[in-house]
Amino acid sequence: MAGVNKVILVGNLGADPEVRNLEGGNKVATLSIATSENYTDRDGNRQTQTEWHRVNLWNGLAGVAEQYLKKGSKVYIEGRLTTRSYEKDGVTRYSTDITARDMVMLDSRQDGQGAPYEAAPPQGATVSETPQAVGASEVSNDDPPF
Amino acid sequence: MAGVNKVILVGNLGADPEVRNLEGGNKVATLSIATSENYTDRDGNRQTQTEWHRVNLWNGLAGVAEQYLKKGSKVYIEGRLTTRSYEKDGVTRYSTDITARDMVMLDSRQDGQGAPYEAAPPQGATVSETPQAVGASEVSNDDPPF
Amino acid sequence: MAGVNKVILVGNLGADPEVRNLEGGNKVATLSIATSENYTDRDGNRQTQTEWHRVNLWNGLAGVAEQYLKKGSKVYIEGRLTTRSYEKDGVTRYSTDITARDMVMLDSRQDGQGAPYEAAPPQGATVSETPQAVGASEVSNDDPPF
Amino acid sequence: MAGVNKVILVGNLGADPEVRNLEGGNKVATLSIATSENYTDRDGNRQTQTEWHRVNLWNGLAGVAEQYLKKGSKVYIEGRLTTRSYEKDGVTRYSTDITARDMVMLDSRQDGQGAPYEAAPPQGATVSETPQAVGASEVSNDDPPF
DNA sequence: TTTT
DNA sequence: TTTT
Numbered sequence: 001m002a003g004v005n006k007v008i009l010v011g012n013l014g015a016d017p018e019v020r021n022l023e024g025g026n027k028v029a030t031l032s033i034a035t036s037e038n039y040t041d042r043d044g045n046r047q048t049q050t051e052w053h054r055v056n057l058w059n060g061l062a063g064v065a066e067q068y069l070k071k072g073s074k075v076y077i078e079g080r081l082t083t084r085s086y087e088k089d090g091v092t093r094y095s096t097d098i099t100a101r102d103m104v105m106l107d108s109r110q111d112g113q114g115a116p117y118e119a120a121p122p123q124g125a126t127v128s129e130t131p132q133a134v135g136a137s138e139v140s141n142d143d144p145p146f
Numbered sequence: 147m148a149g150v151n152k153v154i155l156v157g158n159l160g161a162d163p164e165v166r167n168l169e170g171g172n173k174v175a176t177l178s179i180a181t182s183e184n185y186t187d188r189d190g191n192r193q194t195q196t197e198w199h200r201v202n203l204w205n206g207l208a209g210v211a212e213q214y215l216k217k218g219s220k221v222y223i224e225g226r227l228t229t230r231s232y233e234k235d236g237v238t239r240y241s242t243d244i245t246a247r248d249m250v251m252l253d254s255r256q257d258g259q260g261a262p263y264e265a266a267p268p269q270g271a272t273v274s275e276t277p278q279a280v281g282a283s284e285v286s287n288d289d290p291p292f
Numbered sequence: 293m294a295g296v297n298k299v300i301l302v303g304n305l306g307a308d309p310e311v312r313n314l315e316g317g318n319k320v321a322t323l324s325i326a327t328s329e330n331y332t333d334r335d336g337n338r339q340t341q342t343e344w345h346r347v348n349l350w351n352g353l354a355g356v357a358e359q360y361l362k363k364g365s366k367v368y369i370e371g372r373l374t375t376r377s378y379e380k381d382g383v384t385r386y387s388t389d390i391t392a393r394d395m396v397m398l399d400s401r402q403d404g405q406g407a408p409y410e411a412a413p414p415q416g417a418t419v420s421e422t423p424q425a426v427g428a429s430e431v432s433n434d435d436p437p438f
Numbered sequence: 439m440a441g442v443n444k445v446i447l448v449g450n451l452g453a454d455p456e457v458r459n460l461e462g463g464n465k466v467a468t469l470s471i472a473t474s475e476n477y478t479d480r481d482g483n484r485q486t487q488t489e490w491h492r493v494n495l496w497n498g499l500a501g502v503a504e505q506y507l508k509k510g511s512k513v514y515i516e517g518r519l520t521t522r523s524y525e526k527d528g529v530t531r532y533s534t535d536i537t538a539r540d541m542v543m544l545d546s547r548q549d550g551q552g553a554p555y556e557a558a559p560p561q562g563a564t565v566s567e568t569p570q571a572v573g574a575s576e577v578s579n580d581d582p583p584f
Numbered sequence: 585t586t587t588t
Numbered sequence: 589t590t591t592t
């Protein structure tokens with residue numbers, strides 16, 4: 001029954017995050033992320049192909065995105081595919097998004113012009129929806145690593 | 147500019163593969179794959195959430211899918227997300243698919259009723275769009291491992 | 293500073309799990325997993341290359357491994373690389389293991405000879421070290437999906 | 439038989455790449471990459487845990503590493519685990535490395551002091567051991583995407 | 585040491 | 589539409 005549904009992206013935000021505070025007290029941030037691949041076409045010319053992805057982050061991750069990400073930011077995202085259906089103009093339509101489970105910010109702090117992030121975390125800070133206490137890597141101690 | 151666009155799925159086919167032979171000589175197989183996750187809801191009841199994924203396989207991979215996969219087959223898929231737009235009834239609509247890069251068949255041969263596959267490859271046979279010659283794992287020899 | 297350290301395996305157990313109950317109350321199961329790749333060498337002969345991996349599972353995952361896995365079982369493992377050093381005969385030696393974060397069992401129930409698992413979970417049951425409540429896939433409700 | 443053996447890293451080089459040109463004409467570059475995770479220990483203190491990984495890149499990838507990477511560079515690596523054994527002082531020892539299949543450079547060009555890269559590719563350029571021609575994302579054309 |  |  002169970003399976004694996006995993007997406008891994010490294011790309012840049014095409015716009016600032018859109019953040020919504022929902023009635024039930026949850027927060028969701030939506031990112032539009034471009035992943036580009038370079039390749040050489042059959043005529044030998046270099047081409048770039050870009051895909052755009054809608055990524056939803058919830059609560060803790062949404063707060064970090066709201067605070068630290070902006071248009072142009074580079075991020076690593078791990079999540080899962082979720083397709084939802086909705087009615088529009090009497091037609092059923094589908095939208096496929098990525099729900100993030102982990103995010104790593106990949107921009108250098110020092111690359112900013114000015115001081116865009118007041119309380120910026122260290123470059124590359126990892127944020128998980130479900131924070132994990134990571135113990136020592138020794139198998140022989142009595143401490144689980146997750 | 148370049149980035150990462152990766153999808154990893156383990157799930158079951160909801161139907162037999164749909165195979166099309168294109169005019170240019172290419173072959174494409176489309177799979178409908180379900181990935182299911184079990185969880186306990188806030189009332190303590192076990193629930194299953196299923197996502198459905200459209201996966202396109204090309205040429206070599208398509209041929210293997212056509213020959214060996216059927217409704218119910220369990221597979222591992224690695225690929226990338228591709229969103230295309232199309233017009234329907236004068237409205238632009240979007241469809242997000244997965245283009246497969248690698249596939250591993252996860253069914254045992256012996257689970258079949260009868261002998262569905264005349265020339266079945268070993269269970270779990272890996273098929274790549276771009277077959278790789280894998281050398282010895284010794285770093286010290288003069289042989290690259292890919 | 294933060295980064296990504298991820299391992300994904302699909303392979304078979306070379307032996308039954310080794311389970312230890314530690315003094316602090318933790319349980320650890322160690323799996324020896326083979327991943328095999330087929331390729332054609334430069335002389336055109338089919339070859340198989342097998343890598344062996346040591347995988348450690350903790351507590352909840354260890355219990356599931358102890359109960360349901362055995363020599364020959366096929367599993368999907370997601371985890372991270374952990375290298376530890378130890379002294380042996382006055383020499384510092386290193387061992388690189390994988391610490392599992394998720395496991396999916398890939399064997400069919402019906403492939404058993406007899407009834408090896410009294411209370412076997414559904415085929416492909418996913419077990420996580422940190423169980424996740426997964427909500428609906430609707431973005432528009434007020435329910436976070438993780 | 440076949441399986442999956444995949445490693446994904448995002449981390450920084452602890453030293454400049456070590457490059458060797460082998461007798462058979464192959465080139466190999468070895469990277470030492472740190473992946474760090476932040477967590478809160480049971481006393482509520484923030485801790486960082488760092489793992490170090492040995493990554494081997496061959497030929498084309500090795501050339502790119504040699505030319506563009508240096509101590510401190512941030513990279514995304516995808517590859518597979520390879521364990522080799524060797525004799526030292528009459529004892530069999532094991533070493534587990536990662537053989538890279540893809541690399542994405544994650545540093546901004548503009549972060550350099552001076553002009554370290556004469557012919558630097560765009561930031562985040564992806565390099566694969568086996569370059570892939572990536573076609574259009576339209577399923578309906580006759581062009582395979584890999 | 586697995587699997588086919 | 590799958591799987592258990």
